[in-house]
Amino acid sequence: xxxxxxxxxxxxxxxxxxxxxxxxxxxxxxxxxxxxxxxxxxxxxxxxxxxxxxxxxxxxxxxxxxxxxxxxxxxxxxxxxxxxxxxxxxxxxxxxxxxxxxxxxxxxxxxxxxxxxxxxxxxxxxxxxxxxxxxxxxxxxxxxxxxxxxxxxxxxxxxxxxxxxxxxxxxxxxxxxxxxxxxxxxxxxxx
Amino acid sequence: xxxxxxxxxxxxxxxxxxxxxxxxxxxxxxxxxxxxxxxxxxxxxxxxxxxxxxxxxxxxxxxxxxxxxxxxxxxxxxxxxxxxxxxxxxxxxxxxxxxxxxxxxxxxxxxxxxxxxxxxxx
Numbered sequence: 001x002x003x004x005x006x007x008x009x010x011x012x013x014x015x016x017x018x019x020x021x022x023x024x025x026x027x028x029x030x031x032x033x034x035x036x037x038x039x040x041x042x043x044x045x046x047x048x049x050x051x052x053x054x055x056x057x058x059x060x061x062x063x064x065x066x067x068x069x070x071x072x073x074x075x076x077x078x079x080x081x082x083x084x085x086x087x088x089x090x091x092x093x094x095x096x097x098x099x100x101x102x103x104x105x106x107x108x109x110x111x112x113x114x115x116x117x118x119x120x121x122x123x124x125x126x127x128x129x130x131x132x133x134x135x136x137x138x139x140x141x142x143x144x145x146x147x148x149x150x151x152x153x154x155x156x157x158x159x160x161x162x163x164x165x166x167x168x169x170x171x172x173x174x175x176x177x178x179x180x181x182x183x184x185x186x187x188x189x190x191x
Numbered sequence: 192x193x194x195x196x197x198x199x200x201x202x203x204x205x206x207x208x209x210x211x212x213x214x215x216x217x218x219x220x221x222x223x224x225x226x227x228x229x230x231x232x233x234x235x236x237x238x239x240x241x242x243x244x245x246x247x248x249x250x251x252x253x254x255x256x257x258x259x260x261x262x263x264x265x266x267x268x269x270x271x272x273x274x275x276x277x278x279x280x281x282x283x284x285x286x287x288x289x290x291x292x293x294x295x296x297x298x299x300x301x302x303x304x305x306x307x308x309x310x311x312x313x
Contacts, residue, residue: 072291085290114288121289155293181294 005117005176007152007186012172016067018097024131028101032140032145035096035108044083058086061105066126071158072182088112089121095148097141099124099133107133109141112128117152117186118145129130142171142189150189156182194220195307196244197267198299199229200239203282208243208310211280212250222254225270227263229297252264264300271307283311 018034031050036051039170062082068078076085090096090112095118099107106128111118122141124134145153157164168185177184195213198204206239215222224247226239234242236258243256262268271279279301286295294302294311302309 031236067275072293074290089289110289119287119289119291121291129200157292173263180296181227182291 005154005186007188008174011150011191012187012189013142013146015139015146017147018140019141020136020140020188022136024133026131027189030106030133031100032097032137033100034144037092037096044173052061055167057059057103057105058108059083062078096143097137097144108139111141111145111150118150120153120155138167138171145189153189154184154186156184159183192220192277193275194222194278194280195271196222196224196238196280197227198224199227199228199263200232200234201229201282201295203285208246210312211212212246212252216250216252224254224256225259225267228267229268238278263297267301267303270306276307278308278310279305280310280312283313
């Protein structure tokens with residue numbers, strides 16, 4: 001991860017701002033909402049009732065996540081580790097959006113700050129895959145990022161994961177480094 | 192067991208050093224520490240060497256410390272194969288802010304090229 005990371009010259013988007021509501025290809029109504037990270041941090045005890053419920057819903061999704069869909073060690077495998085990991089990526093300086101099917105989590109995408117840029121990751125729960133949720137989720141996350149003045153975003157993806165690479169390319173990511181095991185891609189969100 | 196630890200100064204290689212020294216002590220391994228020039232590391236050879244000696248003396252373990260100059264991955268593989276080592280040990284990668292594991296360039300080369308068993312320390 002050393003050295004200068006390369007970003008496209010052109011700004012991607014514009015992208016929709018959360019909340020975004022849509023019907024997926026299975027006819028389910030999905031709502032993508034920003035996850036309010038301040039809710040949690042201010043109280044220090046899991047936050048308000050609503051944010052505590054939302055946190056538990058996220059834990060439940062990751063606890064049941066298909067281990068064969070793990071990428072570079074995340075999501076982690078045990079519930080205690082999932083909670084630690086979520087505590088990190090739901091931190092106050094991170095930007096999170098969650099796709100909801102009622103009270104249950106269908107997917108989750110996040111931007112984590114890294115010096116002058118943000119690292120992106122996205123997870124779609126297995127019962128909700130191949131229903132168009134990933135596209136809506138990542139676009140809404142990028143819209144949320146634009147709204148918050150995020151300039152540059154990068155990610156790594158296993159090179160054999162064609163569906164993921166295709167999704168990233170569709171929203172404007174370009175390959176910035178193809179010399180490692182994992183492909184590195186980047187995108188410019190604002191000027 | 193004859194073990195070659197490759198260390199270039201990255202954080203994960205320093206972790207691998209501590210664990211490997213502990214393990215060598217417990218198992219009675221014959222440990223050699225090969226210090227390589229990792230272009231991604233900010234530590235100079237002398238600094239890494241000093242660190243290695245510090246860890247070894249704290250653990251009261253005798254091990255040969257060598258500077259493997261040149262391309263790090265290929266030097267580690269060459270030495271391990273030419274000198275009959277049973278195992279190569281390397282740092283198992285750094286994690287990104289997100290928590291993703293990223294394997295280093297040296298480990299990647301060694302994994303794909305070594306005929307000697309490779310251990311990555313997490």
